[in-house]
Structures are given as structure tokens and as C-alpha cells.
């Protein structure tokens with residue numbers, strides 16, 4: 001049994017996944033691992049495990065489970081059943097569930113273009129940074145059958161949620177992109193800490209990183225050396241402070257993480273060779289950059 005999302009009763013009053021809850025703790029938005037319930041309309045209490053743990057300290061990634069004092073109470077709203085995903089315990093059970101849930105997760109992007117900035121009312125930057133050409137590409141996909149909200153992946157944090165969720169198998173082809181190609185999470189993610197040979201394709205590259213702060217920009221640099229086309233370097237990306245001015249939470253996170261030794265960095269896109277010397281995370285469009293990177297305490 002698992003709860004993919006929980007309703008936060010502490011300040012933000014919306015459904016979030018446990019990775020978001022964990023990051024909200026470090027961003028100073030949430031403080032209480034017990035201030036969650038099943039949904040807006042169901043007060044069944046939930047606890048966020050590993051709520052205050054940094055990604056470098058996780059034994060298990062953050063997840064929701066029934067609150068301690070209510071583990072015996074009956075929970076009847078049905079959300080738990082819906083959220084319960086393919087089990088990883090028992091091969092037979094797993095295969096059966098996966099078979100049954102084929103196509104259940106739409107990854108609403110083309111791998112070549114990455115994620116778009118989500119429209120969030122509270123963040124005014126989103127209104128003018130969305131690329132109008134992307135909307136045109138998306139229009140033909142309105143024929144897709146309506147699906148539950150939790151079966152749609154529109155953001156990098158949502159994809160990370162599945163990658164770290166213990167109840168999702170990372171080796172099954174459960175994700176379908178807008179061009180109807182199927183992917184498993186192991187194909188989509190690439191760990192730069194343990195695999196130094198970089199493939200020349202779009203993936204979620206991730207690993208331990210550091211930030212160097214300069215007056216007008218930050219440089220995020222991976223901790224480990226990697227190799228691409230015989231160039232050996234630590235992949236890095238430069239992010240102008242100006243780009244962060246409309247996103248105070250992220251701006252504060254850059255500032256905070258630049259003062260600690262290391263954290264986890266995720267980047268959806270490609271790594272390229274620059275000036276025959278450096279390895280850089282490719283930034284095709286500044287307007288989409290922030291939607292395709294994630295800094296995790």
C-alpha cells in the first residue's frame with residue numbers, strides 16, 4: 001500500500017508528493033512531517049517519512065505512510081487503492097500489476113525538448129516564459145484519453161518521484177512520451193557519480209554537485225569527472241542570477257546550497273563538449289532551463 005501524494009494541512013493546502021514535501025522542508029515552507037492527510041476531503045492522517053533527511057542521507061527516499069496513532073482506523077475513501085502502484089515484492093505479483101497498468105503513466109514531453117515551465121498562478125514569471133511554439137506542438141495531443149491526475153508527468157520533480165518511489169519498478173516500460181515511445185526509468189536516468197562515460201542523448205543526468213557563486217551568476221559543477229568524446233571534465237552549467245529573480249524559493253535554494261559542500265543536481269537534457277575542453281549541460285532555451293533542472297538538498 002502506498003500514497004503517491006498527500007494533502008498538506010500546513011500552509012500550502014494542496015496535494016504534493018513526498019519529494020516535494022521533503023524539499024519544502026529545506027526551503028522553509030513546511031516544518032511538520034505529521035501535517036498531511038489523505039486528500040482535501042479525507043482527513044485520514046499521513047506521515048512523511050525521511051521528511052527532514054537530505055538526499056545524501058536517505059536510506060529510503062521520502063514517502064507517505066499512515067499516521068502512527070491511526071494505523072488501526074479504517075480508511076475507506078478508496079484513494080489508497082488507486083495510488084497503490086505495481087508491487088516490487090514478488091516477481092509474479094509485479095508482472096501482473098505492470099501488465100494491468102500498461103500505459104498508465106504519460107510522460108507529457110518529447111525527450112528532445114524536455115519539460116515546459118508549469119503554469120503556477122503565484123509565480124508570475126511563468127506567464128511570459130512559456131514558449132508559444134510548444135503549445136502548438138501539444139495541441140494535437142488533446143485526443144489522449146482523460147487520465148487521473150497522478151498518471152501524468154508534467155514536471156521533473158514528478159518524474160523524480162517515480163524514480164525514487166520504492167513501489168515503482170524502474171526497469172519496466174511504464175512511461176510513454178508524446179510521440180508514443182515507451183521508456184523505463186532506468187533508460188531515462190543517468191547517474192554521473194557512478195558512470196563516467198556520458199552517452200550523447202537526452203536523459204535526466206544526476207549526481208553529487210557543488211555551487212560556486214559569482215557576483216552575477218552561479219556555476220553548478222558535478223563532483224566527479226566524466227568523459228564525452230575523449231574530453232574529460234566535470235560537467236557544469238552556468239545559471240545567471242537574473243533568471244532566478246522571479247522565483248524566490250529557487251533563488252534562496254541556490255544561495256543556501258552555495259554555502260554547503262554538496263547536494264544532488266538533476267538535469268534533463270544533454271551534455272555537450274564546449275571549446276573542445278569543457279563538458280556543459282546544454283541549455284537550448286533559457287525560458288525552459290528552470291523547468292529542466294532540480295537542486296535537491
Ligand SMILES: [Zn+2]
Nearest residue numbers: 038042044077
Ligand atoms: Zn482517504
